[in-house]
Amino acid sequence: MTLAAFITRSRREQEDWKYTDLEALLASTNKTFNLDTGFRRYDEDGDNRAYLLFLNGVWQSARSRFGSVPSCILMGDLESGYQLTLGEQTCLVAQPIEMVFETDSNAPAEIALKLSIDIGKNGRLTLLENHLPSNTITTIETDITLQSRAKFVHGKILASGTHLALHEVRVASGGYYNNFSLLRGGHPARNEINVTLEGEEAQAALNGIMLLRGSDHADTTTRITHQAPNCASRQVYKTVLDGKARGVFQGKITVAPHAQKSDGYQMSRALLLSDQAEMDARPELEIYADDVKCSHGSAIGALDEDAMFYLRARGLNETQARALLIESFVAETLDNVQVEAWRDIFRREIGEWAQ
């Protein structure tokens, strides 16, 4: 989906874009990011992590590192879209794959990425998308299909930039989709995740952290549809806002008439560090079945003054005390990250942001 298509959508579905006025935000964005400083590429860490490198949207097979991952894992091109297909019973979890999206001075003004991921029966995939800072507008449309009992642990890190993502995820019976997204800014960023639990006992866990300051605007919009009985979904989102940043969380859980014994949970919490920051949270439940367990919650608060005093009385300065309390605030979400190596990456990103 191109930028133009996103704009058309935002005009058509105004209610869904109420808090993120895409055209106005794009018109007011004039920020240029330094592409060389402030961010570490994880492939430089000297470990043997496998990664697929994309430069200006084009996959660089020769500059990628496959490790134990077969090099035929990814097919396609920027024009027609990339496909990642995992056959039945195939597992790619021993070595988590990272997709690194990088742009340089030759990048076009807009890049429209298309990705489709298909995981066969009982297949297992662990994949981290790492979007480095960019001055290019990136749109990314991702179609994900999990066949029965397939499991996909999907991570995403977004540094600052204009980034519009739309995920369409379909989970067959017994399948499990786990998403963790860390948004470290956005001018604007919109991370839309639509999950349809199509088969019995399908599960989804969506977790995310948004860290926003200055004029950042980031929007997480999720829609989970329980279409079959005995499905479960869990969502925990944490947003930290400073400066004049604006955060948006919209989460909708729909339970179809015959989807009995559905279990849905959704929580959004925001921490405001500045009185000029703004958080808009809109949780929605739409339930057509009668035997379900669904709950949602939303809370917005400031730093705990007692805790700040406690930490400062132990010698931490205000910045250190704040950083520790931010770490504390997002910890619950971080605990839900299934890959230990990623937890360290996310923790480091959060620590850098909070300093």
Next chain:
Amino acid sequence: MLTIKNLHASIGGKEILKGIDLSIPAGQVHAIMGPNGSGKSTLSYILSDRAGYDVTEGSVTFKGRDLLSLNTEERAAAGVFLAMQYPVEIPGVSNMVFLKTALNAIRASRGQSPLDAMQTLKLLRGKASAIGLSEDMLKRAVNVGFSGGEKKRNEILQMAVLEPSLCILDETDSGLDIDALKIVADGVNALRSPERSMLVITHYQRLLDYIKPDAVHVLAYGKIRRSGGAELAHELEEKGYTDFVNEAA
């Protein structure tokens, strides 16, 4: 070590401390006793520069410096430690990380190089076992799920790790059973030294059976009404605070 002169302080415009004079020489332990609402906790917060507690008159000198000109963390760096009556829970941050961050912040202010993870671990293990805290409690989130006694012991652990020169213990005995009280008192006594002074704030005499003070002061209605030796605590235990309350009224 600490000299307080004619200290007046208020909360939200209401005067709580009405002229405190107190001097604690190095190496001494002084106790402040008093009825509820006498200003005991206010004094401890004033000494730590807590927001909302305002000094309106008077001076506080600590090791020759004007303490009131420093903010909370500068006072901690200078060697003031307040063991809190209600230690705060910080979910998601391990006690270890908290102690390491605090220790290195204090070390940095003293011009010392930070300790690395291994050095910190070694130090913390030693200090923790000395006051009967298990290593498991170092790994748990700060004060989360700690019993009242464990929280107070955790305060003493922080005190032992940060090695302050003035320890203020604000109602450290509150909510402790007799066994926990003994353990906390042992931890405090182990930290007594000629270079370290202590201000023990308590409502009851019982803590002072275990932490023997060099002087006892009675605070009522914002002023120190009487000072004396350890025997004053016993007198209060028998007679209560009624005399002082009447005197002030």
